[in-house]
Amino acid sequence: MSEFNIRSYQSGDRDAVYDICLKTGDSGKDASHQFTDPLVLGHIYAGPYMKYEPQSVFILSDENNLSGYIMGTMNSKAFYKWMNKEWLPILRNAYSEPSGDPSKWSRTEKTIKIFFMEMNKKLFEEFPAHLHIDLLPIAQGKGQGKLMMDHYITHLRNNHVTGVHLGLSIANNRAFNFYKKYGMHELERDEDSIFMGLHI
Numbered sequence: 734m735s736e737f738n739i740r741s742y743q744s745g746d747r748d749a750v751y752d753i754c755l756k757t758g759d760s761g762k763d764a765s766h767q768f769t770d771p772l773v774l775g776h777i778y779a780g781p782y783m784k785y786e787p788q789s790v791f792i793l794s795d796e797n798n799l800s801g802y803i804m805g806t807m808n809s810k811a812f813y814k815w816m817n818k819e820w821l822p823i824l825r826n827a828y829s830e831p832s833g834d835p836s837k838w839s840r841t842e843k844t845i846k847i848f849f850m851e852m853n854k855k856l857f858e859e860f861p862a863h864l865h866i867d868l869l870p871i872a873q874g875k876g877q878g879k880l881m882m883d884h885y886i887t888h889l890r891n892n893h894v895t896g897v898h899l900g901l902s903i904a905n906n907r908a909f910n911f912y913k914k915y916g917m918h919e920l921e922r923d924e925d926s927i928f929m930g931l932h933i
């Protein structure tokens with residue numbers, strides 16, 4: 734029986750975190766086959782959090798292996814401002830902007846396109862923090878997701894944050910039901926995504 738343990742992020746975790754991001758990047762399922770570049774997804778959904786707010790990144794370890802993370806920011810507005818000013822320009826230097834007909838772009842190209850756009854994400858005044866949680870299949874369905882959420886909410890509470898939100902793919906039914914069970918409520922949805930919030 735595996736012994737899971739939640740701990741703070743260390744810089745040596747970075748590559749494994751990027752890998753988990755990819756292995757859960759298709760509405761919770763493995764997205765490896767959708768990407769010719771295995772890093773681009775992590776450059777948006779994992780890397781910036783580890784850089785900007787490493788104290789808000791927590792790791793689920795399973796003996797010596799990393800099997801999940803929960804991460805985010807306490808102040809989404811300041812975080813997106815930093816992404817636009819500091820993070821995305823680095824990516825723009827490292828990648829070429831996709832061109833041609835967007836309807837023909839691969840998922841890699843669609844993700845790289847985000848590097849060249851402003852992060853103009855929805856902000857929810859009552860829920861200034863946001864989070865991402867991803868566990869590998871080996872850690873799913875064993876109560877670890879709930880423990881990770883508890884850990885993260887305690888971290889936010891200790892930092893006097895009073896609300897957190899998240900966005901998820903409309904196709905990720907499992908996550909939607911998990912968050913609802915956790916006590917999050919739907920804030921709004923569009924054709925691709927659902928936003929949920931929790932008062933702390």
Ligand SMILES: CC(C)(COP(=O)(O)OP(=O)(O)OC[C@H]1O[C@@H](n2cnc3c(N)ncnc32)[C@H](O)[C@@H]1OP(=O)(O)O)[C@@H](O)C(=O)NCCC(=O)NCCS
Nearest residue numbers: 757761867868873874875876877878879901907908910911
């Ligand atoms: C979604 C995810 C974080 C849930 O974590 P988990 O460890 O699998 O869930 P847990 O075992 O902690 O479940 C906690 C509770 O939620 C319930 N729950 C979990 N999934 C559920 C579902 N699909 N429907 C209803 N209840 C659910 C469990 O029964 C459990 O209830 P209990 O406390 O009464 O026993 C995890 O499965 C995951 O990382 N999936 C892949 C990546 C992903 O989709 N991330 C979210 C992206 S937005």
